Amino acid sequence: MTKIGDITLSSPYLLAPLAGYTDIAFREMAREYGAGLTYTxxxxxxxxxxxxxxxxxxxRLSPLEVPSAVQIFGCEPDVMAKAISSIKADIIDINMGCPVRKIVSNGEGSALMKNPELAQRVVESCKKSAGSRPLSVKFRLGFDEEHINCVDFAKKMEEAGADAIxxxxxxxxxxxxxxxxWDKIxxxxxxxxxxxxxxxxxxxxEDVKAFDxxxxxxxxxxxxxxxxxxxxxxxxxxxxxxxxxxxxxxxxERLREFLPAHVVVNDMKKHICCYMKGVRGIKELKNAVYNAKTLSELLQIVSNR
Ligand SMILES: Cc1cc2nc3c(=O)[nH]c(=O)nc-3n(C[C@H](O)[C@H](O)[C@H](O)COP(=O)(O)O)c2cc1C
Structure with a gap:
């Protein structure tokens, strides 16, 4: 049985947070196929x-996301705690792994791995604010090859009150x-x-079996x-x-329940190219998809396949 804090997950396979991809409709589909947890x-x-x-x-969370999980990033303990108090999700995840320069230069995301004491204060503060809701932390091996500190960092997160990693x-x-x-994991x-x-x-x-x-x-x-x-x-x-x-x-169809057509067109272009990966004529399809101006045009291109 897979658990995070007191919350039992229906399966041990979780959909990662993926900026630009894990929209509410995609998360619903992952759940229907059996993902045990999905994150914003x-x-x-x-x-x-x-x-x-x-x-x-x-x-925005879907009623299918039970339990639900939201991921936030930041490095100021008070700000993080305040943000959590406004979140409705069942599980809160803290991002300490984002590698993007803009985030790291603000001391956020994976920059926190270089500052374990601050990372601990963030978790302590978030834990208080989360109340009875479980708190998880997502991070990497370390900042670079010379600073691989995931074992020590994981212990510090546990000590600070994280319920999962x-x-x-x-x-x-x-x-x-x-x-x-995987060995380090x-x-x-x-x-x-x-x-x-x-x-x-x-x-x-087979990948999963490697962790037996x-x-x-x-x-x-x-x-x-x-x-x-x-x-x-x-x-x-x-x-x-x-x-x-x-x-x-x-x-x-699902995305349209939440977003206007002009937003859906743009959001779906990258998804369509990923769904269609490997099909014959993908190059022409990609061109047509990226040139589509309206949702009906986009749907026509897809339906003609
Ligand atoms: C396009 C993209 C967006 C991502 N966005 C996030 C994010 O918002 N939060 C996060 O913790 N990780 C993010 N990640 C990292 C993934 O959650 C994951 O840790 C990484 O892709 C490794 O897992 P994988 O090999 O299964 O993809 C992102 C990765 C990609 C490729």
Missing amino acids: EMVSAKGLIYGNEKTEDLL TLHGRTREQFYSGVSN KETAKAVSIPLFANGDITTV DSCVSGFMIGRGAIGRPEIFSELQGLEIKVDKVEQILRHV
């Missing part, structure tokens, strides 16, 4: 406090290059007594789910036949 993409704690409209959109087996310096270091899982979710390059049942006999509690899937939400069923051993066009139409 990261939102700024400051943005939340100042009532930024885009942030509110990003935080997700570890992406790359350094900040690597961004998304190289391979995720296993070593870190052994060092803590809270659940640890393995992340990075996990896409098949380790202390890992579950798996977070990111890029492997883009264009393939059915991965959550496949990881549970189910054989799934998917009609890509139908899946795209389903995604569009």
Whole structure:
């Protein structure tokens, strides 16, 4: 049984927060295919406090997201705590792994791995604010090859009150290059007594098996789910036949429940190219998709496949 704090998850396979991809419709589809938890993409704690409209959109949760999880980023303990008090989700995740320069130069995201004492104060403060709701932290191996501190950092997060950890087996310096270091993930899982979710390059049942006999509690899937939400069923051993066009139409229809057509057109372009990855004539399809101006034009292109 997979748990975060007192909350039991229906499966150990979690959909990673993916800025620009894990919109509410995509998260619903991942849930229907069996994801045990889905997260909003990261939102700024400051943005939340100042009532930024885009942030509110990003935080919209679906009734299918039970339990629900929201990810926030920031580095000021008070600001983070205040932001959490306004969040309605069941589980709060703190991003300490984002490698993006703009975020890191503000001392946020993976920059916190260089400042474990501040990271601890952030978690302590967030924990108080979250009340009985579980708090998880997502981070990387370390800032760079010379500063791999995930084992010690994980212990510090546990000490500060984190209820779970997700570890992406790359350094900040690597961004998304190289391979995720699963051995380091296993070593870190052994060092803590809270659940640890393995992340990075996990896409098949064989990948999951590589963690057999380790202390890992579950798996977070990111890029492997883009264009393939059915991965959550496949990881549970189910054989799934998917009609890509139908899946795209389903995604569009759901997104339309929440967003106006002109926003959906732009959001769906990248998704469609991911759904259609590998099909014959993908180059021409991509061109047509990116040139589409209206939703009906976009749907026509997809339906003609
Ligand atoms: C396009 C993109 C957006 C991402 N956005 C976030 C984010 O908002 N929050 C976060 O913690 N990680 C984010 N990540 C990192 C992923 O959650 C995950 O840790 C990483 O992709 C490794 O897992 P994977 O190999 O399964 O993709 C993002 C990654 C990508 C490729």
